[in-house]
Amino acid sequence: MQTDALRADNAVSSSLLAPRDRTPGWLWEWALLVGAVACVSLAISDPRPGQVMVWFANAFGAVALMRLPKRQWPAFLVLVALVLWAAHGGFTLVSPNVAVSQAGGLHTAWVAFADVPGYLLGMALAALWLERLPALEQAGESPTVQAQVLLRGALLPAMASAPLGGLAGVLALRGDWSNMALNWLVGGTIGSVAMLPLVLLLATRGVRSAARGWFQPVHVGMALISLSVVLWSATSLPKPFVVMLAPMVWVAVRSTLLNSLVVNGLIALAMAALIRVGVLLPPPSSIWWGDAVYYISVLATLLPGLFLAVMSEGQRRMTQALADREARALSLYRATPAMLHSIDGSGCIVQVNQLWLDTLGYQEAEVLGRHIADFMTSGSARYARDVVIPQALHDGRCNNVEYQFLTRDGAVRDVLLSAVWEFDADGRPERSLAVLQDVTEKKRLQARSHFAEHDALTGLPNRVLLHDRLKMLCAHHDRHNGLFAVGFLDLDHFKDVNDVYGHDAGDALLQAVARRLQGVLRAEDTVSRLGGDEFVMLLGGLSHSGELSTLVAKIMATFAEPCHLGPGPDGPVVQVAASLGVAVYPGDGTDPQTLLLHADQAMYEAKRSGRNRCAFYRRPVKAGRGHPL
Numbered sequence: 001m002q003t004d005a006l007r008a009d010n011a012v013s014s015s016l017l018a019p020r021d022r023t024p025g026w027l028w029e030w031a032l033l034v035g036a037v038a039c040v041s042l043a044i045s046d047p048r049p050g051q052v053m054v055w056f057a058n059a060f061g062a063v064a065l066m067r068l069p070k071r072q073w074p075a076f077l078v079l080v081a082l083v084l085w086a087a088h089g090g091f092t093l094v095s096p097n098v099a100v101s102q103a104g105g106l107h108t109a110w111v112a113f114a115d116v117p118g119y120l121l122g123m124a125l126a127a128l129w130l131e132r133l134p135a136l137e138q139a140g141e142s143p144t145v146q147a148q149v150l151l152r153g154a155l156l157p158a159m160a161s162a163p164l165g166g167l168a169g170v171l172a173l174r175g176d177w178s179n180m181a182l183n184w185l186v187g188g189t190i191g192s193v194a195m196l197p198l199v200l201l202l203a204t205r206g207v208r209s210a211a212r213g214w215f216q217p218v219h220v221g222m223a224l225i226s227l228s229v230v231l232w233s234a235t236s237l238p239k240p241f242v243v244m245l246a247p248m249v250w251v252a253v254r255s256t257l258l259n260s261l262v263v264n265g266l267i268a269l270a271m272a273a274l275i276r277v278g279v280l281l282p283p284p285s286s287i288w289w290g291d292a293v294y295y296i297s298v299l300a301t302l303l304p305g306l307f308l309a310v311m312s313e314g315q316r317r318m319t320q321a322l323a324d325r326e327a328r329a330l331s332l333y334r335a336t337p338a339m340l341h342s343i344d345g346s347g348c349i350v351q352v353n354q355l356w357l358d359t360l361g362y363q364e365a366e367v368l369g370r371h372i373a374d375f376m377t378s379g380s381a382r383y384a385r386d387v388v389i390p391q392a393l394h395d396g397r398c399n400n401v402e403y404q405f406l407t408r409d410g411a412v413r414d415v416l417l418s419a420v421w422e423f424d425a426d427g428r429p430e431r432s433l434a435v436l437q438d439v440t441e442k443k444r445l446q447a448r449s450h451f452a453e454h455d456a457l458t459g460l461p462n463r464v465l466l467h468d469r470l471k472m473l474c475a476h477h478d479r480h481n482g483l484f485a486v487g488f489l490d491l492d493h494f495k496d497v498n499d500v501y502g503h504d505a506g507d508a509l510l511q512a513v514a515r516r517l518q519g520v521l522r523a524e525d526t527v528s529r530l531g532g533d534e535f536v537m538l539l540g541g542l543s544h545s546g547e548l549s550t551l552v553a554k555i556m557a558t559f560a561e562p563c564h565l566g567p568g569p570d571g572p573v574v575q576v577a578a579s580l581g582v583a584v585y586p587g588d589g590t591d592p593q594t595l596l597l598h599a600d601q602a603m604y605e606a607k608r609s610g611r612n613r614c615a616f617y618r619r620p621v622k623a624g625r626g627h628p629l
């Protein structure tokens with residue numbers, strides 16, 4: 001993700017700074033780098049003896065030490081001491097302004113060496129204190145951590161080494177100790193503030209990759225403009241420091257952290273050089289620390305830009321992290337292996353995922369902005385608009401709502417929809433997240449298994465389910481005793497209804513009879529249709545035969561009212577009657593076949609006796625020898 005790349009690019013990563021064994025070549029390279037930077041300070045520092053020298057080299061030495069195991073520190077510090085001594089020696093010899101340069105070889109060598117222990121102490125302390133900073137990797141994005149970096153890596157080491165630096169000044173140049181120590185403190189702090197954040201960043205990014213990242217017209221251009229403003233204001237304005245702030249703030253806000261740190265370093269170098277050539281000079285002061293106070297202006301010019309750059313970087317990262325999180329959430333939404341859609345408070349689609357589109361066969365552009373009901377059957381659309389959406393907006397959610405969606409080519413998909421709503425701070429609905437489960441196949445299978453056990457015309461249990469339930473009733477009553485009855489009902493002269501009013505009217509009559517029988521029986525009883533005009537009822541939970549007689553009377557009474565067969569109010573009205581045969585468990589049979597047979601026989605008995613009546617099964621009376629049963 002982009003944030004990670006950004007982090008890898010710009011962050012001060014403690015893992016990359018972690019110490020490891022380095023080759024002698026590496027030690028030499030860094031020692032020479034420290035020496036080269038020291039030469040820059042020596043070259044552009046104020047030539048008057050005992051004046052502030054902006055000392056940039058300690059930042060490089062400290063970062064090098066942080067990347068070394070402690071056992072390599074002595075070797076590296078010795079190399080740095082040699083290099084600094086050589087650099088100091090060279091400058092002491094060539095600088096005509098240094099009073100002691102004419103004082104003879106040994107003294108020159110001593111003068112050149114005097115400052116070195118202070119520098120070594122400063123860089124060692126900076127390295128020690130910085131590597132103990134736990135959140136060092138956040139220095140590029142957190143002003144608080146950056147402040148800690150500057151405190152531990154610039155101010156405190158400069159303070160700790162300043163007494164040594166002052167002593168060196170007294171011994172070598174016979175200057176005033178307190179003045180020398182204060183100048184040391186100021187020069188060391190400014191140099192490290194200018195360079196340390198940049199060197200830490202370069203050490204983790206690698207100089208080559210950083211250079212590649214920086215050498216772009218926009219960065220170079222901004223740096224040049226900033227430098228020009230600094231030079232112009234220093235040479236043209238009476239109080240230039242405030243104006244110098246402007247380009248740094250501009251770069252901090254508009255550019256990358258790296259560019260800000262580069263500009264920070266360049267401007268510090270430029271200011272040191274301007275002081276060197278006398279363009280920027282401390283005004284004459286009556287107090288011994290007057291010069292040092294002047295340099296606070298330099299610090300005050302560098303720090304706001306530096307902190308603003310770090311804050312901008314923190315903001316950029318946070319914005320980027322939010323954008324990444326949103327992108328991740330979006331791609332997760334799109335790829336979720338369930339149909340998802342989101343609608344706004346008015347029911348219009350604001351987002352759908354890929355499976356939603358694939359299942360219903362639409363393109364994203366076709367659905368965004370349209371009302372969700374446009375993709376439903378008319379019944380579901382009404383239900384959604386009038387009932388579900390208003391209720392869900394009130395409750396904040398809805399669960400397992402059954403809808404029928406329409407695919408692009410008009411096919412119906414059954415779905416179960418559950419949704420949650422997001423509301424804004426004022427409680428206004430923002431958008432929903434709905435998960436849709438496509439249950440079309442499941443419903444088809446359910447319907448198939450329903451029709452395997454139910455009659456398609458009346459919806460009543462068919463012969464298969466009847467046998468099942470009868471078997472269970474027999475088994476149950478076998479264990480728990482008790483009575484139940486099987487009623488076999490056949491409509492009287494049903495064929496005439498078909499013949500006179502047509503088959504549809506016959507169907508309507510069968511459905512009406514089914515409804516009436518269901519209406520008269522209890523929920524635990526079974527009404528089934530065997531086929532044609534034959535219905536079988538299982539009448540359970542009877543405690544005595546009187547109860548059965550009442551129930552039978554109720555069943556027969558359902559045929560007292562004529563049936564209106566539709567369609568419409570002008571449809572035929574018929575008076576239907578039925579014959580009912582009843583067999584009772586266990587007296588008339590203890591297994592399904594026998595009970596059904598005996599109920600059937602009783603029904604035929606009712607027919608034989610004149611129809612429109614009920615007959616109870618009667619065991620045939622044994623006849624005398626030679627007579628059939």
Ligand SMILES: Nc1nc2c(ncn2[C@@H]2O[C@H](COP(=O)(O)OP(=O)(O)OP(=O)(O)O)[C@@H](O)[C@H]2O)c(=O)[nH]1
Binds near residue numbers: 494495503506
């Ligand atoms: N409308 C319609 N008729 C059916 C259906 N299944 C069977 N039938 C008809 O129902 C009639 C059954 O007649 P029966 O029970 O044999 O004779 P009935 O006219 O009722 O005379 P009885 O039973 O002797 O009183 C036949 O004409 C079948 O064609 C059906 O699903 N719908």
